[in-house]
Amino acid sequence: MAAVLQDNPPTFASIRFTVQLEGGMRAPLYNLSLASPMILSRYRKEFPHPTDPDITLLFSTRTTALVMLDKETLALLKRGEELEGSEALVDCGLLVADHAQEKAEVLDYLNEMNRQHVRLSVAVVLGMRCNFTCTYCYEGEKKGSFDMEQATMERLPAFLMEQTRPKTKRIALDFYGGEPLLYVETIKTISQQMQRLCAEAGLTYDFALVSNGSLLRPELIKELKEYGLDTIRLTVDGPAELHNQSRPFRGGAPSFATIVKNIRDCTGLVNITMGGNYTKENYRQFPQLFSELQDAKLGPEHFAKLRFSPVIQPENKKLSPLGFHSGCQSVSEKWLPEAAIFLQDQLSANGYEQQSITPTPCMVDRDDTFTIHYDGNLYHCPALVGQEELICGNIDEGFKDYHTQYDLQNWRKHDKCHDCIYLILCFGGCRFMKYRKDHTMDIDCKKSFLDATLEAFIQQDIKAQM
């Protein structure tokens, strides 16, 4: 009997145990005692090992732990036999004392997360000005000279401090635009206040810029670091040819070369993450991006993260002034699994870290994150700003009750979600996607996507570690 961990075979082993969420939240693994007989978790998937037929991969959809077990050991566990060293499987959430208790803990997961509230994470939209004309821009015709006013800017830091709780240790802002680097003075004014107020309250403060990358300059980055800049989140939509079609400068000039040069000039100064948005028609061309980055002497070591996501279809003509209609409307679209597996493979083949499988509660259901629009109105997701029916308060009067408006914990009214082993990996999916498609806040079920991708993602992960 043996579990397998590459060249070191202990009795049981967790080859990956990723239960830490952003903000330090740990997945629920409480009240388990080895004094009682342990049974295999309901929240598990079993997959074949990519190269060894004697090994089974056990993945916990509750904790995202992954272990490799030989088939004989797994058979003993299924018969309920007690095995030496099974504490590791308890730690991974794969052995539990009681299925009913396990389910109760999973159903309480979001509430537990909201009780933690260690990091207050807030998106701040500084204004709508932008120097790009992206074909799928969700701001659509709302773009323009709409900027945060002085009074909003002055009120905002105090409002943020009012949203902290006794356990809060850190306030992290994501500055959005338009293009946030068209609002440098506003960023400095808000950050200066935040640094002072956080220091007085014993909290840490930092911020990220969700930028198109065209205005990055080393001197500016160095200056903004003094104000708490931690990360730049950029978007590059694949290789130059594709990117220049979907994210040109206002006026139509190509932007790819400018962004790549700016990244090159700023590497080592700040964390840079890059996201790329693909469509059903163009994702197969994305690997060309890796060689173009390489030509610019940029590789995995220069990026804190590189991620690809499908473009979400703008809601209607009003929001899609350029007539874009290639966007994704639901996570259950049939082409998505193949695209996601293909791109994950390409990330790995080019030395980039793969996207890990983590619990993904929607920000809407979390108490420790929300969005402030440039006009001081509050929303619960940055992608939903400007939808007036989704305003859930403002920085002068605070939050109103938005339970019904956002259909909080929408999955609770669906029996299939209560019994779903993917609950922690889904929690009803993305409200924004559903809202864009059907104008409701109901679930966008991830089951077909997870059924079609999980095994491939896990096997890719194992191969990358071989």
Ligand code: SF4
């Ligand atoms: S609605 Fe979608 S995009 Fe917005 S926070 Fe939720 S999961 Fe994210």
Ligand code: SF4
């Ligand atoms: S929406 Fe679908 S995948 Fe998500 S928890 Fe419910 S049944 Fe599971």
